[in-house]
Amino acid sequence: MAATTPQNAGLSAVPSYEQEQSQARFDALIEQDSRIEPRDWMPEAYRKTLTRQVSQHAHSEIIGMQPEANWITRAPSLKRKSILMAKVQDEAGHGLYLYSAAETLGTPRDELNDQLMSGRAKYSSIFNYPARSWADMGAIGWLVDGAAIANQVPLCRASYGPYGRAMVRICKEESFHQRQGFEILLALSRGTEAQRKMAQDAINRFYEPSLMMFGPPDEQSPNSAQSMAWKIKRFSNDELRQRFVGMIAEQVKVLGMTLPDPELRFDEETGRWIHKELNWDEFMAVIKGNGPMNSHRLERRREAHREGAWVREAAAAYARKYENSEVA
Amino acid sequence: MSSNTWPLWEVFVRSARGLSHVHAGSLHAPDAEMAVRNARDLYTRRNEGISLWVVRSEDIITSDPDEKDSFFESPQGKDYRHATYYKASEGVKHL
Numbered sequence: 001m002a003a004t005t006p007q008n009a010g011l012s013a014v015p016s017y018e019q020e021q022s023q024a025r026f027d028a029l030i031e032q033d034s035r036i037e038p039r040d041w042m043p044e045a046y047r048k049t050l051t052r053q054v055s056q057h058a059h060s061e062i063i064g065m066q067p068e069a070n071w072i073t074r075a076p077s078l079k080r081k082s083i084l085m086a087k088v089q090d091e092a093g094h095g096l097y098l099y100s101a102a103e104t105l106g107t108p109r110d111e112l113n114d115q116l117m118s119g120r121a122k123y124s125s126i127f128n129y130p131a132r133s134w135a136d137m138g139a140i141g142w143l144v145d146g147a148a149i150a151n152q153v154p155l156c157r158a159s160y161g162p163y164g165r166a167m168v169r170i171c172k173e174e175s176f177h178q179r180q181g182f183e184i185l186l187a188l189s190r191g192t193e194a195q196r197k198m199a200q201d202a203i204n205r206f207y208e209p210s211l212m213m214f215g216p217p218d219e220q221s222p223n224s225a226q227s228m229a230w231k232i233k234r235f236s237n238d239e240l241r242q243r244f245v246g247m248i249a250e251q252v253k254v255l256g257m258t259l260p261d262p263e264l265r266f267d268e269e270t271g272r273w274i275h276k277e278l279n280w281d282e283f284m285a286v287i288k289g290n291g292p293m294n295s296h297r298l299e300r301r302r303e304a305h306r307e308g309a310w311v312r313e314a315a316a317a318y319a320r321k322y323e324n325s326e327v328a
Numbered sequence: 329m330s331s332n333t334w335p336l337w338e339v340f341v342r343s344a345r346g347l348s349h350v351h352a353g354s355l356h357a358p359d360a361e362m363a364v365r366n367a368r369d370l371y372t373r374r375n376e377g378i379s380l381w382v383v384r385s386e387d388i389i390t391s392d393p394d395e396k397d398s399f400f401e402s403p404q405g406k407d408y409r410h411a412t413y414y415k416a417s418e419g420v421k422h423l
């Protein structure tokens with residue numbers, strides 16, 4: 001230890017003049033609420049955080065197609081079927097916009113796909129719950145897409161340019177997702193006793209998981225502060241959850257249904273919504289892979305990838321042939 | 329080219345007659361024809377466009393981001409290139 005010369009000790013620890021300049025430029029851009037673009041210098045931790053967040057977001061869109069795709073063949077009418085197909089197709093598009101944004105940070109698409117299919121990457125735990133009835137299509141659209149929208153609208157202003165631009169496109173498309181879900185529930189709520197029951201049951205099952213989509217409470221979300229300082233995130237998990245629960249508390253009245261939360265009330269004094277204690281142990285278990293559908297969802301994703309292999313190979317072979325003939 | 333590394337393409341969409349093509353995003357595709365088809369499915373599902381361009385990302389030449397200050401400094405301080413510089417004629421009609 002004593003042998004370490006001051007020069008040696010300083011080599012890795014002290015940033016160079018150029019690094020300091022780059023950091024200062026980066027900080028100034030964040031401070032001015034400007035955007036960071038792919039070829040700008042950025043701190044390694046910023047790049048890593050964003051790569052993780054954007055790719056997890058992409059994986060969620062892709063896995064999120066499954067619970068709904070599952071109901072396409074059983075939609076109750078041709079119109080509902082067309083709507084559901086359009087929605088699932090949108091989610092595929094969202095996944096692709098986001099993978100493109102993640103790639104601009106330097107991780108290739110194959111690597112991102114591999115992270116998902118090998119089970120190393122996380123995605124939103126909400127998609128590890130089964131979609132048991134047609135009413136679940138309603139509850140997913142209203143509550144799951146609704147929570148996603150509440151989360152995503154502020155991300156349109158995320159400091160990383162490609163992420164923000166992808167989110168703008170996504171948010172434009174999301175609004176129909178929530179409405180179509182709400183209208184499925186509305187139709188059921190005006191139906192028979194059995195249909196009303198089915199709708200209420202779907203709401204009961206998706207209420208709590210949708211509130212947990214905003215992530216753990218602020219005091220248990222250690223990375224949030226840094227993300228907010230980098231202006232990736234604009235509001236805390238609890239703030240967004242508050243906003244969302246307040247909206248659905250009103251909307252559920254239009255349905256003539258209830259939210260499965262006897263403790264839910266608006267507290268005039270604090271100006272905040274009080275809701276029941278959420279089951280974070282379950283949330284953590286599902287994130288870690290022990291939800292009811294985790295292995296099924298991943299296996300389905302791998303299967304789709306395997307089954308598409310011949311298409312990818314054929315397209316590549318065709319492209320090769322065409323390229324050669326063009327050169328010749 | 330291996331089957332799992334399709335090249336990256338940049339997509340430009342003309343949203344209406346009279347407007348320029350504007351960058352919409354990027355995608356992977358094995359060749360130009362597939363890139364145009366994928367771009368249609370990915371970026372124009374809601375009548376967002378009446379014309380598409382795709383170009384291989386690697387074929388785009390860009391200015392050097394590290395040089396941007398010196399590269400773009402020439403217009404600085406030349407505010408006489410803007411109409412707002414000319415104050416003496418303020419209030420003169422149709423000028």
Ligand SMILES: [Fe+2]
Nearest residue numbers: 061090091094
């Ligand atoms: Fe989506």
Ligand SMILES: [Fe+2]
Nearest residue numbers: 091145174177
């Ligand atoms: Fe959606």
